[in-house]
Amino acid sequence: MIALLAGALLLALAVALFSFWKLPRRSHGKVNYPRSLPSLPVIGSLLHLGSHLPPHLLFCSLQKKYGSLYSLMMGSHYVVIVNNHEHAKEVLLKKGKTFAGRPRTVTSDLLTRDAKDIAFANYSPSWKFHRKLVHSALSMFGEGTIAIEKIISREAASLCRTLSSFQDNPLDMAPELMRAVTNVVCSLCFNTRYSRGDPEFESMLYYSKGIVDTVAKDSLVDIFPWLQIFPNKDLSLLKRCVEVRDNLLQKKLKEHKEAFCGETVNDLMDALLKAKLSTENNNSNISKEVGLSDDHLLMTVGDIFGAGVETTTTVLKWIIAYLLHYPEVQRKIQEELDMKVGLGRHPVISDRRSLPYLEATISEVLRIRPVSPLLIPHVALRDSSIGEYTIPKEARVVINLWSLHHDEKEWADPEVFNPDRFLDEDGNHVHSPSPSYLPFGAGIRVCLGKALAEMELFLFLSWILQRFSFETTEEGALPDLEGEFGVVLQVKKFKVTARLREVWEQMEIST
Numbered sequence: 001m002i003a004l005l006a007g008a009l010l011l012a013l014a015v016a017l018f019s020f021w022k023l024p025r026r027s028h029g030k031v032n033y034p035r036s037l038p039s040l041p042v043i044g045s046l047l048h049l050g051s052h053l054p055p056h057l058l059f060c061s062l063q064k065k066y067g068s069l070y071s072l073m074m075g076s077h078y079v080v081i082v083n084n085h086e087h088a089k090e091v092l093l094k095k096g097k098t099f100a101g102r103p104r105t106v107t108s109d110l111l112t113r114d115a116k117d118i119a120f121a122n123y124s125p126s127w128k129f130h131r132k133l134v135h136s137a138l139s140m141f142g143e144g145t146i147a148i149e150k151i152i153s154r155e156a157a158s159l160c161r162t163l164s165s166f167q168d169n170p171l172d173m174a175p176e177l178m179r180a181v182t183n184v185v186c187s188l189c190f191n192t193r194y195s196r197g198d199p200e201f202e203s204m205l206y207y208s209k210g211i212v213d214t215v216a217k218d219s220l221v222d223i224f225p226w227l228q229i230f231p232n233k234d235l236s237l238l239k240r241c242v243e244v245r246d247n248l249l250q251k252k253l254k255e256h257k258e259a260f261c262g263e264t265v266n267d268l269m270d271a272l273l274k275a276k277l278s279t280e281n282n283n284s285n286i287s288k289e290v291g292l293s294d295d296h297l298l299m300t301v302g303d304i305f306g307a308g309v310e311t312t313t314t315v316l317k318w319i320i321a322y323l324l325h326y327p328e329v330q331r332k333i334q335e336e337l338d339m340k341v342g343l344g345r346h347p348v349i350s351d352r353r354s355l356p357y358l359e360a361t362i363s364e365v366l367r368i369r370p371v372s373p374l375l376i377p378h379v380a381l382r383d384s385s386i387g388e389y390t391i392p393k394e395a396r397v398v399i400n401l402w403s404l405h406h407d408e409k410e411w412a413d414p415e416v417f418n419p420d421r422f423l424d425e426d427g428n429h430v431h432s433p434s435p436s437y438l439p440f441g442a443g444i445r446v447c448l449g450k451a452l453a454e455m456e457l458f459l460f461l462s463w464i465l466q467r468f469s470f471e472t473t474e475e476g477a478l479p480d481l482e483g484e485f486g487v488v489l490q491v492k493k494f495k496v497t498a499r500l501r502e503v504w505e506q507m508e509i510s511t
C-alpha cells in the first residue's frame with residue numbers, strides 16, 4: 001500500500017510539472033487566450049468546480065463571471081468551454097476538421113477497446129472510413145426506407161398492446177419503451193427482436209444502465225487517469241457491464257459470420273462483414289490501414305446499438321414526463337391527431353407534415369432537455385482560434401449545448417416549456433426561431449442516427465397518443481424534470497397510467 005501511495009505521489013508530481021508546463025500563458029506576444037478559471041498544479045481548476053450543480057449547469061452559470069468562452073484545467077488538460085451558438089458553429093462547422101479530434105479517457109477507452117469505434121475515436125482515415133460505411137449501411141436499411149417505417153410501426157403496435165394489457169394500472173414505462181426502441185435497432189443491426197421477458201434483453205437493460213451511469217461523465221478517473229490504481233466502484237461496474245455487452249456482441253458476430261454467404265445482406269452487421277471481406281480480398285493494404293478488424297466491427301456495432309437505444313428511449317421518457325406536467329399540450333396533440341389522421345387508420349411517416357404541433361413538441365423537448373448537454377468533447381488537432389481567442393493544439397473543446405438551448409438572448413423564457421415557439425403565426429409550420437439550437441450537434445461529427453431518431457420519435461408518439469392518454473398515478477406525483485447528468489441526460493424513474501382514450505374505446509380498429 002505504501003509503495004502504491006509513493007508511486008501515486010511520484011506520478012502526481014510528474015503530472016504537476018507536466019500540467020504546469022502545458023498551461024498556456026497570456027504573456028506570449030499578442031496571443032489572446034480565453035479567460036481562465038484559476039488553477040493549481042495537479043488538480044487544475046478542481047477547487048473552482050466543486051459545486052452541487054451538475055456540469056452543464058455549472059458551466060452555464062460560470063459565464064456570468066468569465067464570459068461565454070472561458071477555459072479551465074481538468075487535471076493536466078486545458079479545456080475550453082463554449083457557451084454560445086456563434087462560437088459553437090465556428091468549432092463544429094466552419095473549423096469542423098480542425099476541431100474534429102476526440103480526447104482519450106479511461107472510461108471511453110474501456111468501452112471502445114481504445115477508441116476503435118466512431119463516436120469516441122479520434123479523427124483519422126480509419127475513422128472516416130468507418131463513418132462512411134455506417135452512413136451508407138444506415139441509409140440502405142434505415143432512414144427514409146419503407147422497411148424501417150414497417151419495423152417501427154410493428155414495434156409501435158406491440159407497445160400499444162403492452163400498454164393495453166396494463167389496463168389503467170400505473171407502470172414504469174422505461175423498460176417497455178426501451179424494448180420497443182431496442183427492437184428497431186436490433187432489426188436494423190441483427191435482423192432479430194426481443195419478446196417481453198427475454199433474458200438476453202433483461203441483461204441488456206442491466207449492462208446499458210451500468211454503462212450510462214459510469215462512462216464519459218468527467219469522473220475523477222477520467223481527469224486523473226493515475227487514480228485507476230486505487231479500487232474504484234464505478235470503474236469495476238463499468239468493466240463488468242462492458243464484458244457482458246462484449247459477450248453479447250461477440251455472439252452476434254459469430255452467428256452472422258456462420259450464416260453469411262457473401263451475397264445476401266440482411267442487416268447492418270452483414271453490410272459491415274461484406275465490407276470487411278471485400279477490403280481483405282482486395283489484396284490491398286486498406287484493411288490494415290483503416291483497421292476493419294473484428295474489434296472495429298464490434299465496437300462500431302456497439303456504438304450504433306448503444307446510441308440508437310439510449311438516446312431515443314431517453315427522449316421518449318422526457319416527452320412523456322413533460323406531457324404529464326403539461327396535459328394541455330397532450331390534449332392539443334391528440335386534437336391534431338384526431339383531425340388529421342382520425343381513428344380509422346394508423347399514423348404513417350408522411351403524416352409528419354400535417355402534424356406540426358406534435359413535431360413542435362418533440363423539438364421543444366429536445367431543446368429544453370438536450371440528450372447530450374455537453375456533447376462529446378472535441379479536441380483541437382492544430383493551433384487555431386475561436387472568435388478572437390487563440391486555441392492551442394490539443395485543447396479540449398466542450399460545447400455546452402445546454403447554454404445554447406437556454407440562452408436568454410436567443411429564447412424568450414428559456415426555462416418555460418412552450419412548443420408554440422417552434423410554430424409560425426398560423427401554427428402550421430415547424431421552424432427553429434433561433435440559430436442557437438443544435439440537438440443533434442453539427443458538422444462532421446453530427447449525429448449519424450438523426451433521421452432514424454426523428455422517424456422513431458414521430459411514429460412511436462403518434463401511435464401511442466392516438467389511442468392512449470398519459471395520466472399521473474393515483475398519488476398524483478409528477479415526474480422530476482431536472483434529470484441526472486451523464487453521457488446522456490437521464491430521466492429519473494417515474495410511473496404513469498396509460499389510459500385508453502374514450503373515443504378509441506368506442507371505435508376500436510384492429511391492430
Ligand code: PLO
Binds near residue numbers: 375
Ligand atoms: C450508451 C450505453 C451503451 O451501453 C453504450 C453506448 C454506446 C454509444 C454511446 C451511448 C452509450 C450513449 C450516447 C452516445 C453514444 C455515442 C453517441 C451518443 C454518447 C454510452 C451521443 C449522445 O453522443
